[in-house]
Amino acid sequence: MMCSNLIGRLRKGIKRFQRDTSGVAAVEFALTIPIYLGSIIMLVELSRIVYTQGVVLYAAEEATRYALVHYNATSDDVQAIAEANLLGLDPDNITAIIITSPVDPSDQTKLVTVEVQYQYLPILSLEAFLDLGSDAGLAIRGESSGFLTEEIPS
Incomplete structure (x- = not known):
């Protein structure tokens, strides 16, 4: 009875x-x-990566435009324009700004190419999700090219 x-x-x-x-x-x-x-x-990290990519590409494009408008611009001038257009990014994380403008001797034209390389550092560590190697961040690169003919004297 007790059990029931x-x-x-x-x-x-x-x-x-x-x-x-x-x-x-x-x-x-x-x-x-x-x-x-x-x-x-x-979502926030992805937004920051997309923004950084856009700004790096914008800086390369603006530096290329400057080089095309100012035919005799030096590499230092173009590099300064690229650095000035890296809006909202840490200048310490710029890894390289490469400017090439070889002149074709046959017709005196030149192809100006500006490449901006930036080291993106995330807010939180992404090591759990991405293999970033030995770098502490993500390498972001923007490149722009423009073709230009020799300046015609007036």
């Missing part, structure tokens, strides 16, 4: 436990918040 009484109490306790919903929202929140936070952080 114990089983009856146990069944009542289980039914009461199944009907009790207090704390369910807290448990669901605790299980889903890492997913939401991870998604938001990755």
Whole structure:
């Protein structure tokens, strides 16, 4: 008799436990918040990477335009224009600004190419998701070319 009484109490306790919903929202929140936070952080990082790529490409394009308009511009002048157009980026993370402008001797034309290389450093470490090698960040590169003929004296 004692055993059936114990089983009856146990069944009542289980039914009461199944009907009790207090704390369910807290448990669901605790299980889903890492997913939401991870998604938001990755969205912010992706946005920063896209912005950085756009700015690096913009700086290369503006430096190329400057070199095309100013035929006798030196590499230092073009490099200064590229650095000035890296809006919102840390100048310490510029790894290289490469300017090439070979002149074709047959017709005195030149192809100006400006390449800007930038080391992107994420807010949080991406080592868990990406193999970045020995570098601490992500290498971003922007390149622009323009063709120009010799300046005609007036």
